[in-house]
Amino acid sequence: DTGVSQNPRHKITKRGQNVTFRCDPISEHNRLYWYRQTLGQGPEFLTYFQNEAQLEKSRLLSDRFSAERPKGSFSTLEIQRTEQGDSAMYLCASSLAGQGAGQPQHFGDGTRLSIL
Amino acid sequence: AQTVTQSQPEMSVQEAETVTLSCTYDTSESDYYLFWYKQPPSRQMILVIRQEAYKQQNATENRFSVNFQKAAKSFSLKISDSQLGDAAMYFCAYRSAETSGSRLTFGEGTQLTVNP
Numbered sequence: 001d002t003g004v005s006q007n008p009r010h011k012i013t014k015r016g017q018n019v020t021f022r023c024d025p026i027s028e029h030n031r032l033y034w035y036r037q038t039l040g041q042g043p044e045f046l047t048y049f050q051n052e053a054q055l056e057k058s059r060l061l062s063d064r065f066s067a068e069r070p071k072g073s074f075s076t077l078e079i080q081r082t083e084q085g086d087s088a089m090y091l092c093a094s095s096l097a098g099q100g101a102g103q104p105q106h107f108g109d110g111t112r113l114s115i116l
Numbered sequence: 117a118q119t120v121t122q123s124q125p126e127m128s129v130q131e132a133e134t135v136t137l138s139c140t141y142d143t144s145e146s147d148y149y150l151f152w153y154k155q156p157p158s159r160q161m162i163l164v165i166r167q168e169a170y171k172q173q174n175a176t177e178n179r180f181s182v183n184f185q186k187a188a189k190s191f192s193l194k195i196s197d198s199q200l201g202d203a204a205m206y207f208c209a210y211r212s213a214e215t216s217g218s219r220l221t222f223g224e225g226t227q228l229t230v231n232p
Contacts, residue, residue: 031218042120042207042222043161056219089159095218104151105220107161 002026004108006092012114013082020078021111025094032075033105034067035091036060043091049075050097079113087115118143118210122223129198130231136183137193137226139208146170147213150184150191151220156204164206167191169213195228203230 005024013019025032030051035043046065047057051072061067064083069075079086089112093105119142129135141150152164167175167184174182179199183192195202208223 033219035220040225042209042225043220045219045221048218050218058219091161093161104163104166106163107153109158109160 004092004094004106006090006108006111008111009109010112010114012116014116015082015084017082018078018080019082019113020076021090021092021113022074022076023092023094023108024074025092026106029094029096029106030072031095031097031103031105032069033093033095034075034077035093037089037091037110038087046077082113082115084115087113089113118145118148118212118221120208120210120221120223122206122208122226124226125224126227126229128229128231129195131198131200133198134194134196135198135228137195137206137208137228139191139193139223141189141191141208141210143189143210143212145212145214149211149213150182151209151211152180152182152191152193153207153209153222154202154204155207155225161207165193198230200230200232203228 007022033048034046037043049069064080067077089110091110093107095103095105148169150167153161165177179196181194205225207225209220
């Protein structure tokens with residue numbers, strides 16, 4: 001079990017640029033989640049996938065945000081035309097489906113995005 | 117929508133002592149899961165303990181235990197024999213078992229300091 005891996009760990013970019021983050025879940029996990037965490041706050045749900053299907057999106061996920069999970073393995077989260085308010089830690093988590101909602105989500109280290 | 121509230125932004129405890137972190141939640145559902153996650157300064161979220169709402173018995177994991185009061189919608193975490201490594205941000209989280217959604221709803225967090 002190598003855990004959930006996220007890249008890059010840190011991303012600094014200028015306002016208006018596009019950024020893309022990658023998440024590699026635990027290999028046998030078929031559910032993958034994205035959360036956003038601002039300083040001093042709890043994570044907020046953005047979206048989740050079961051295999052390659054994106055099953056739920058938060059209203060926080062504006063049209064500048066897009067997430068994909070081709071082939072049901074790794075996932076990417078892209079933010080277009082970044083704004084100052086996008087500065088946050090972006091967390092990825094994965095879990096097994098089935099056996100109800102009690103399956104714990106395992107989190108990665110996150111990608112910290114700073115917008116200049 | 118469900119909400120999770122942690123009313124203690126900061127708590128401190130002496131090493132080897134016991135501390136209790138509070139969490140309340142609001143939901144109209146009867147079937148759900150509650151979690152406590154720990155986020156050390158390295159930022160990776162780690163599952164501490166999980167409680168299933170339909171189980172009356174309080175969950176216990178070594179030095180960590182919960183006091184789950186379903187009628188009061190309260191879910192506190194007790195850490196016994198506190199260790200320096202317990203210092204972290206602690207988040208309470210809710211997950212529905214009734215809806216098709218799979219998201220975790222987090223509280224604002226409690227920063228725990230352990231004094232030697």
